Amino acid sequence: MKVFKFGGASINSxxxxxxxxxxxxxxxxxxxxxxISAMGKTTNALEKVTEAFFDGRNADALALFAQVKEQxxxxxxxxxxxxWKTAEDHLKDFFTEAEWLLHDKAVREYxxxxxxxxxxxxxxxxxxxxxxxxxxxxxxxxxxxxxxxRTDDNFRDAIINWPxxxxxxxxxxxxLFQQHDIIxxxxxxxxxxxxxxxxxxxxxxxxxxxxxANLLNAESQTIWKDVEGVMNADPKQFADAQxxxxxxxxxxxxxxxxxxxxIHPKTIKPLQNKSIPLxxxxxxxxxxxxxxxxxxxxxxxxPIIVIKDNQxxxxxxxxxxxxxxxxxxxxxxxxxxxIKIRPNLMQNGAISLLCCLDDRTEKIEQLAFAASDxxxxxxxxxxxxxxxxxxxxxxxxxxxxxxxxxxxxxxxxTVQALMEV
Ligand code: ASP
Ligand code: MG
Numbered sequence: 001m002k003v004f005k006f007g008g009a010s011i012n013s014x015x016x017x018x019x020x021x022x023x024x025x026x027x028x029x030x031x032x033x034x035x036i037s038a039m040g041k042t043t044n045a046l047e048k049v050t051e052a053f054f055d056g057r058n059a060d061a062l063a064l065f066a067q068v069k070e071q072x073x074x075x076x077x078x079x080x081x082x083x084w085k086t087a088e089d090h091l092k093d094f095f096t097e098a099e100w101l102l103h104d105k106a107v108r109e110y111x112x113x114x115x116x117x118x119x120x121x122x123x124x125x126x127x128x129x130x131x132x133x134x135x136x137x138x139x140x141x142x143x144x145x146x147x148x149x150r151t152d153d154n155f156r157d158a159i160i161n162w163p164x165x166x167x168x169x170x171x172x173x174x175x176l177f178q179q180h181d182i183i184x185x186x187x188x189x190x191x192x193x194x195x196x197x198x199x200x201x202x203x204x205x206x207x208x209x210x211x212x213a214n215l216l217n218a219e220s221q222t223i224w225k226d227v228e229g230v231m232n233a234d235p236k237q238f239a240d241a242q243x244x245x246x247x248x249x250x251x252x253x254x255x256x257x258x259x260x261x262x263i264h265p266k267t268i269k270p271l272q273n274k275s276i277p278l279x280x281x282x283x284x285x286x287x288x289x290x291x292x293x294x295x296x297x298x299x300x301x302x303p304i305i306v307i308k309d310n311q312x313x314x315x316x317x318x319x320x321x322x323x324x325x326x327x328x329x330x331x332x333x334x335x336x337x338x339i340k341i342r343p344n345l346m347q348n349g350a351i352s353l354l355c356c357l358d359d360r361t362e363k364i365e366q367l368a369f370a371a372s373d374x375x376x377x378x379x380x381x382x383x384x385x386x387x388x389x390x391x392x393x394x395x396x397x398x399x400x401x402x403x404x405x406x407x408x409x410x411x412x413x414t415v416q417a418l419m420e421v
Pocket of ligand 1: 007008037038044187188202204205206
C-alpha cells in the first residue's frame with residue numbers, strides 16, 4: 001500500500017489534473033490512498049470568503065464564493081463529458097452546504113466558521129478529480145475524510161484523536177481497499193465528535209497523508225510537488241539552489257522547524273515512528289527519482305538555507321533595571337501559550353529578553369500589550385530571519401554581507417541571524 005499526496009499546484013489546470021491520471025497509471029494494480037489539496041489558491045480564496053462573512057458582509061462573501069464555484073464548474077466542464085451531470089451534482093452538494101451557512105449571521109468564533117467554510121476547498125477538488133478519474137479509466141472510490149479523521153474542536157489547528165481515527169481507518173478504509181485499488185480523499189480537514197468540520201493548520205495535507213501512511217502501515221508516502229525534490233534553499237530566492245537526493249527524518253524536522261517550506265512540520269513523526277520512507281517527487285517529471293527521506297543518516301549535506309521574512313523583534317526590558325529572572329521568563333511563555341504564538345528565536349540578557357516572532361499583527365499587539373504589564377516593550381518590525389544549517393563562515397558572510405544584524409545565535413550545526421532588510 002502506498003500513500004500519495006497531490007498539492008494544490010498539481011491540480012490547478014486541466015493538463016495538470018490529466019497528469020495526475022498519468023501518474024496513477026504508472027502504478028497498475030497497486031493499492032494507493034490519494035490525498036489531494038484544494039485546487040490552486042482556493043484555500044486563500046475561501047479565507048477571504050470567511051473574513052467577509054464574519055464581518056457581516058454576507059453579499060460580499062457570497063460573491064467571493066461564487067468565484068470559487070465558477071472556477072470548479074468550468075474546470076469540471078473540461079474534465080468530464082459522460083458523467084458531467086453527476087459530477088456537477090457532487091460539487092453542488094458542497095456549494096449548498098457552504099451557501100446555506102453564508103446566509104446566516106456569525107454567532108460563534110471566527111475559527112469555527114473558518115473551518116466550516118475552508119474545508120469546502122478539498123471537498124470540491126477531490127470530488128472533481130475523483131469523478132474525472134472514474135470517467136478516464138482510473139477507477140477509484142471517493143471518501144469524505146471527515147468520516148475518518150477525528151479531531152478535537154481546536155478549530156484551525158485541530159489535534160488528531162489517534163485511537164478513533166485508527167478505528168475508522170480499520171472499519172472503513174481497509175474494507176474499501178478490498179474492492180478498490182485507489183481511494184481518493186482530502187488532506188487538511190477532519191471532524192469533531194459532533195460532526196463539525198475542522199482543519200489541521202495551513203499546508204496540513206502532508207500531515208494528513210502521514211496519518212494515513214502510519215495507520216495503514218504503508219510501504220511509502222509520496223508527496224508530488226512542482227520541484228525536482230527537496231532543495232537546499234528556496235529556488236525562487238536562490239538561483240543556485242541545489243537538489244538533495246536523500247535526507248534523514250531528523251534533518252527534515254530541523255528544516256521544517258526553522259521555517260523551510262518543504263514539508264509540513266507534523267508530517268515526519270508519524271512516518272518516523274513506523275520507518276516509512278517519504279518521497280518528494282516532481283509531478284511534472286515523474287521519471288525523476290526525487291528526494292527520499294528516511295531513517296538513514298546523510299552526511300556531507302550542502303548548507304541548507306531558510307529565510308523567513310516578515311519577522312518582528314520584541315525587546316522586553318525589566319521596568320526597574322532588575323534582572324529578568326525565571327519568573328519573568330515563565331510569565332512570558334505563559335503568554336505565548338495563551339496567545340498561541342511561538343517565538344522563532346529567543347535571547348536572554350541580564351535586564352532584557354529579545355524575542356523574534358512571525359509578525360502576525362493582531363497577535364503581536366496582543367502579546368506586546370499583555371507583556372507591558374511587567375516589561376517595557378519595544379517592537380521592531382519588517383525584519384528577516386536567516387537560518388543556515390551545516391553552515392560555513394564563508395556562507396554566513398556571503399548571506400549577511402551589507403546587512404545590519406540585530407541578533408545572532410549559533411550552535412554546532414546551525415546559525416541564525418535576525419537582520420534588517
Ligand atoms: N489547502 C490547504 C492549504 O492551502 C492545505 C494544503 O494544501 O496542504 O493550506
Ligand atoms: Mg499546498
